[in-house]
Amino acid sequence: MGKANKGLRLAAVGAVAALALAACGGGSSSSTSGGGEPAKGGTLYYLTNAEQFDQIDPQRIYTGEDLAFFNGTIYRTLTAYKFSPDAAEGTSIVGDLATDTGTATNGGQTWEFTIRDGATFQDGSPVTCADVAYGTSRTFATDVITGGPTYAISMLDIPTLEDGSSAYKGPYTGEGQELFDKAVTCSADGKTITFNLSRPVPDFNYTVTLTAFAPVPKASDTGEKYGDAPVSSGPYKIESNKNGKGGKMVLVRNDKWDPASDDYRKAYPDTWQVDYGLDVKVIDQRLLASSGNDATALANGVEPEQLGVIFKSPTEVNPEFAGRAISELDPYVRYLAINVQKVPNLKIRQAIAVALDRDALRKNAGGDFAGDYADGVIKPNMGVDYAPSGMWETLLGEKVADAGNPELAKKLIAASGEAAPTITFDYPQSPTADKAAAIVVDSLGKAGITAKPNPIEPGQYYGVVFDPEKAHELINAGWGPDWPNASTIIPELFTPTGGFNLSQYDNADFNAAVETAKIEPDRAKQAKMWQDLNTKAMADVVVIPTRFGREQRLVGKQIGPVYLWPAYGSWPYAEMYAVQQ
Amino acid sequence: MAGKANSQRAFLEVSDLSVQFPTEDGIVRAVDGVSFAIERGKTLAIVGESGSGKSVTAQAVMGLINKRNADVSGEVFFDGEDLVAMPEEGLRKLRGNKMAMIFQDPMSSLHPFYRIGDQLTEAVNAHEKVSKASARDRAIEMLHKVGIPAPAKRFDDYPHQFSGGMRQRVMIAMALINSPSLLIADEPTTALDVTVQAQIIELISQLQREFDTAVILITHDLGIVADVADEVAVMYGARVVESGSVDDIFYHPQMPYTLGLLASIPRLNQVPGDRLDPIPGNPPSPLRLPTGCVFNPRCVYQDRVTGDVCQTQRPALEDVGAGHQVRCHLPATERQAVADLTLNLLGRPSR
């Protein structure tokens, strides 16, 4: 509902996957481990406002928290991120279904993984190369398998047709199957899988952490409906799932899972229960009280009104909640995309950026609880790829205060050769976003720019703004990388082939530089390229970065460990436990 | 109208009855010091215009005025008991039993949701413990008496399946089913067709003879009065302005208002197309009854009274003959002169 429930918490940022890398950006480190020793057994509760998971089908999951949850419980992937609160360690990978993190040959264009012995599906049948290959092939059936990441399509060495689509149409039609079978091959014993890529991808072993590359037994594939009864390869399996308010998903132990084959997952609890559709206030109240079952419950957000109760400051938890609450930089960058097709004049775009009161926007979002001022789309916790863009210091001609500078904006408009523009601001409606819109309208108004708010129902939001005919000049957005490489940011946001190019940005030089950076094998050189491209995009004011987001979370009294897993900006589900009594 | 010899009081004796309703707009004096009396087997007609207080008088006698909403004062002696002072439960036992009432509009006086048979037996059961079967027999017999054809069959019909006249017969049956000694009929024929009116009046008279009932007939139809009444009380502005025997009222009227009423009756000898002689002006509002004589604003003869007593003094009820009383400031001689003048002009009314 529009105003009373704040919509899905997951959807607040947008349908973006997330992962954040290394480095102690923002100086936040309130992460603490929950007290007590892990106990085997018990039930862990996952309380959520969402009425269902966006997707359960492994090839269609594309939300950070969901990837972490399902990867940790039912879908094994070739490689996976280490569990650690440490930003560097927590985003490094280990072998999971594969014995190690894979071997690259052919300059990073061919990748080989060996599948572990003893890995089985929930029916006891062994996981083979064919199952991984079949799972991967499902991504190509774009008319059935929607919503998931499409890296398999863009990276595997399969020709594209004239219209830009892959010549392989997925396993259901079988059209172009031979092309896929050439790109993904299995050894005779079915233990080794080889991916032949169309270009060097130095970090392809990070790509396969996505459940889009998880194994699916062909015999069990029901296409569109596979998510209703997916086959588990992890320590748990879905016993029941009922979506909607009052509904729940119950995961029970998968007795065919052999711990000896999986040193990655701890699998402490006997049961996981996801309670759907709870009011956000109810979730907060239950976790604050932490009585009964709620002692081993977790959720992934706190309402602003409770922040003062739980935290002393954005980096310090009140003693009462010590060991139960975290406040960390999340993987996301919040920004306003400027539709360059509709605002082609750079000076006007600069004027909009200069006029915007980012200070008020941040305050409205929760002040320092909401994060730090952003200067680009690459976040400091991305590590090597981050460098200050100088957006607010030099890129706009002079230093711009966080509260904006209407006078400078007016000068820029005067220099643009155009009249002060009238623009429309698209945003997903919520009470907080309504206030943010008011701030946008007011602060741009001070520079003579007429802004009109255009609230869109949250569930319809990306459906509208991705439609070039329906998107307006200024578009609210947020993005987090898919793995620790800005190759999952810059190309996605700023090139016509990217999946999240809300700005409709299409600059030939820029596109060419992106293609070069993508295949650069030297990570340090590549990082410098991403930094430059980030700065270039900011100089072109393709987006106005507003905030490097920070988030707060709370759990019950008897659950651990309590830290934000840097890999997905999520809970470390696979090693969570009920505290021993 | 003195009491009969064998009793101190008449069978029903109303004296100085007043009913006042306090409303938002002020106190409504619906009945103001009304007195009359009636014996068993006799018929008293109360005549007057709408709003003159005759219906309220009847309801006050029946104890149907809600004492929460109204002040009732005076005395109503019914068979020796004062009904005004009587508690509600006592009144209830009398109502529908020793005294009964039928109303003006038979269309709305019967409960639309219940079969008429049930409504009749309910009246029986309210006062007597009788078996279902015998209550039913009595009801059917009563329906037969009031002239409902095939009463056993119609027993189970709903009111809306009857015509207006038939419904009034059912009402009469219901009123008389416990053989009351007093029947008050409040404009029983006003809502009915002219042809049916006569039948109903005849029916009432007939049953009155059979049960030796005292009947108070409330009407504005002087024609009926002439036919069936023994005594007549003329009401105007919440008061009885003249009362007496039928002959007194029709042949020796004393009060200008009574004259006006008589004058407005269409007569056989009237020239067709001649307009009736209405009394000029409108009846007074019970909220603001005129001071002095209530009729004074409309009285054309007040110039025959010396001084302003008509406007200032309430005329007393004055005996002008055996049982003939009148409230008027006109001197007796003037009254006679005025009456003769009018009656001669009109010709004597046909009876």
Place this chain on the structure above:
Amino acid sequence: MSAYVVRRVISMIILLLLLTLVVFILFSLLPADPARLTCGKGCTPEVLEANRHKLGFDLPVIQQYWEFMKGLFVGRIYAADSPSPVVCNAPCLGYSFKRGEEVLVLIKDRLPPTIWLALGAFFLWLAAGISLGIYAALRRGRWQDKTVMGISLAGYSLPSFFLGLMAIFFIVIRLQLLPYPSYVSPFENPIQFFQTMLLPWIVLAILYAAFYMRLTRNQMLEVLGDDYIRTARAKGLPERVVIRKHALRAGLTPIVTAAGLDLAGLLGGAIITESIFSLPGLGSLAVNSVNDADLPVIVGITLVTATFIIVANLIVDLLYAVIDPRVRLV
């Protein structure tokens, strides 16, 4: 009578057909492209087209309507020509690709909380509304009457969401008399069920009872002034018989109409109350579907709700004929 019912049912069906058509035309105007919503990231024009086809949105509105109507009777297969068709069995109210579920199943799932809410509130408000209304009528003009009418005025002047939020603020947050509402089935955990439903029942009941107090009082006053009540008193019936048998029967008849229609309306989902108390009923399903632009669900709920109301109209009319012998169904 049976001829009447047949005629009413026919006109009811016509009305429903008209309604579905209007709903279809209205919703075909909506801005969000449902095909795009299920398309996700990495959406290409041809995927979009395929989705549109799968959902049947590539057809003209009238044909979509025809497909929908056909689905109601013979079921429907979405994306029949694709490798993984979705079967929706008759009666098919549509299929939500957003939720991956048949609309009818979704509605059936969400109906129980709505029914509990509606029934509980219904009995509360009828009991409170009618008894206080009668009481006020019998004490007309006195302080009891004025008090009841004051309560009624307050009741229907309070916006439901304000009342609901205040209930949560005082009862749940400040006094902590009840836990935060969190719906469970009464068969699963009756105590939590009652703890959850108590406030929504009371809030809804207050809103409706306010109206029924007034309605009952005015009805009773009107009936108490009717001639047949005077007749009943003149018969010497005890006052309680006059009130209970004669006045109530006639006075409460119109209330049957109002109550039937109000109950039917509530069965379609109390949007605001369900939202505030986060009850997983039809109302909150409706609001969520509006937010998600989940057209098949919105259309389905609209139709189901309208059907409730139209059927309730018929039932109330039939009931009326049973209660009031004057009413003849022709």
Place this chain on the structure above:
Amino acid sequence: MVKVALIDGPDSLTGSEVASRSLRKIVWTRLRRDKLAMVCLFILIALYLIAIFAPVICGLLGVDPYSFDKESISDSGGGPVGTWGGISTEHPLGVEWGTGRDIFAQLLYGLRISLLIATTATILTVFFGTVLGIISGYAGGKTDAVIGRTMDLILAFPFLLIILAMSGVLTQRLTALGVPDGNPSRITYLIIVLSIFGWPYLARIVRGQVLSVREREFVEASIAMGASRYRILFKEILPNLWAPILVYATLTLPTYVGTEAALSFLGVGVLPPDTSFGGMLGNSVSYFSVVPSYLFIPGVVLVVLVVTFNLVGDAVRDALDPRAGRV
């Protein structure tokens, strides 16, 4: 047997009195005697004046609903600084969470929007309800049937759901039709949908009245004298309808105030930076366990508004038809 011809008029205690005075005068006299109603009427007039002159009042107090006061909110979490939502001399009713906008000013501007929508929608409802009711009742036959079915159709719709679902698209259509973009379109949308879902109730009442009035002698007389249809409808019938219409209108206005607030609460209200009662209450949900004044200030004002409207409506009805209402 014959009747006395001079007797005429309704047989009620006050009948003759009523006939002797003009109805309008009586109604006014009765209203003036109702002290509570007069107080409410006074409050209502005051509220309308406050709404009309909201900018002036805000100007005098030095507050306005749009400007942000970053000083008044905390940088940690965005909550208001100080107790009771940041009530201070600068901000008499406190400030909004996250922006520091003045609640008092928002309240006044919200009142403006509430009254604008409710009043206009009531006028439209009364207009359509009356016209269609008269046509339906007077014309009868097919016209009556068509209007009747339309009413059935409208009344069968779950109107809250439809209003929610259609707000986006219909607002855009209005903009396309030339209504200024943004709030003018949204407000127009609300007014139109409220009227569309409101008129059938009044039309039914009016139709019933017309049917009974039509049968009365004076209308028959007019028809017999060959009066034009227009004359009959508007000179003979309409004047007999004003009592029920007036009662309906006075009781509809508060309903619309409430409905508008509910719709804003659900998110179909005016656009930021403007806000209305429902919007303010909707915003309060996230914060009221910490700052209850966010809930109570707009809530109480809304209730006062609706209660006074209802009291005046009741009083008008009582004055017009003393039997129906309070004693």
